[in-house]
Amino acid sequence: MRIFKITGSRVEEHDALAPLAAPGACGDDSYLWLSLTRDEFRAALVAVQGILQTVCGTQLVDLHVADLLNDQLPSHYDYTSLYDVLVFRRLAARDGAMPGAANQADVEPAPTSAPATRGGPPVLRRIDTRPVGFAVFDRVLLSVHPFDAAMRDAYAAKLLAAASDGINGSTAQHNADPALDVRAVSARMPTSPADLMLRVVNQIVDGYLDLRRDLTTQLDHWQAELIEPKSRFTNWGALMEARQSLRHLGNICEDQRSAVQDWIDSQETLPEPETKPAQRERDLLMVRSRDALEHIERVVNHVRRLEQNIETAVQMHFSIQSHRTNDIMRVLTVLTAIFLPLNLIAGIFGMNFEFIPLVHKSDGFWVAMGSMLVVAVVLVLVFWRKRYLTRSAR
Secondary structure (H helix, E strand, O other): OEEEEEEOOEEEEEOOOHHHHOOOOOOOOOEEEEEEEHHHHHHOHHHHHHHHHHHHOOOOOHHHHHHHHOOOOOOEEEEOOOOEEEEEEOOEEOOOOOOOOOOHHHOOOOOOOOOOOOOOOHHHHHEEOOEEEEEEOOOEEEEEEOOOOHHHHHHHHHHHHHHHHHHHHHHHHHOOOOOOOHHHHHHHOOOOHHHHHHHHHHHHHHHHHOOHHHHHHHHHHHHHHHHOOOOOOOOHHHHHHHHHHHHHHHHHHHHHHHHHHHHHHHHHOOOOOOOHHHHHHHHHHHHHHHHHHHHHHHHHHHHHHHHHHHHHHHHHHHHHHHHHHHHHHHHHHHHHHHHHHHHHHHHHHOOOOOOOOOOOOOOHHHHHHHHHHHHHHHHHHHHHHOOOOOOOOO
16 A cells, blocks of 8 residues: 655655545645555555545445456556546556566465466567556545556656755755756646556556557567468467467457546547646646557557468468478479370380380380480470579569
């Protein structure tokens, strides 16, 4: 469990929920980020509901609590008049090897409801697609993560680093020696719970983008082996599993895109803000929402492109094998055509007639062999000129 109180460019991390439940603990110019794993959320549900009631004047409904606790729920978006709920399946390394992430997966067992291990390349088997749930209030962001919470820890490290840079920048500016652009620090700090949620979603999507190179390299190796004319590809089981895994990832990305698009559509239906600062904040939120959607589109396009590449490589493999078979059959047919007249000559002279020309002559054998040789050479030249015996270009 990690609890943050964010005020402007300041970030305070708290160890317990109880102090924040007191009236006035969260000022009007600040908001909270309550980040828990599913087990922690299940155990601290009463305390979390109490904080939401104190700070926001409302609580999560039972169905949304069930959605946040569900470990198999697909990506989707829902809302009430007071808060929004976004469930977003993450695409991250199962071993938790994300930058700045804690390796809790080494000490905590995976839940029994975790998805089955995928086949195919090792990168596909490392991708974890469990959901992360967000409940977005006006002054509270509640995020519920899988047991390792790798993405949460990765973004929390960035958030604390940005806040630390902001403090250092303010001190330098006070000393008339600015070493840091304050506007850059402000851009790195989320201005609202919705902004913070979108930044975490971007972090989740970028977790897959970091795995693209390894995944592409391994699938390119298979494609090269499939297209190689002299190769005898036998790893068909793993290839079929890789195709199914990519199709599964594509469906997950489609759900992600639909969820974020529903979020954008709901934001566009809200009434226009009355003040310019509020309008600017909303414009920035919409820009970040479209940026998250664009990142998801990149993932969708990449997964679809990999799937199409595998399909194309398989088709080219069978086309090459068919072409190779045709070459072999062509050579065998030409050889048969060359020896067919020779067999005819040998059959004629092998007849059991008493009087056959050249049979009783001393040079009859050499005349027959010479005739057969001339016929064979002529046929080879004819077939060579017609390119029946030429080597196919590889």
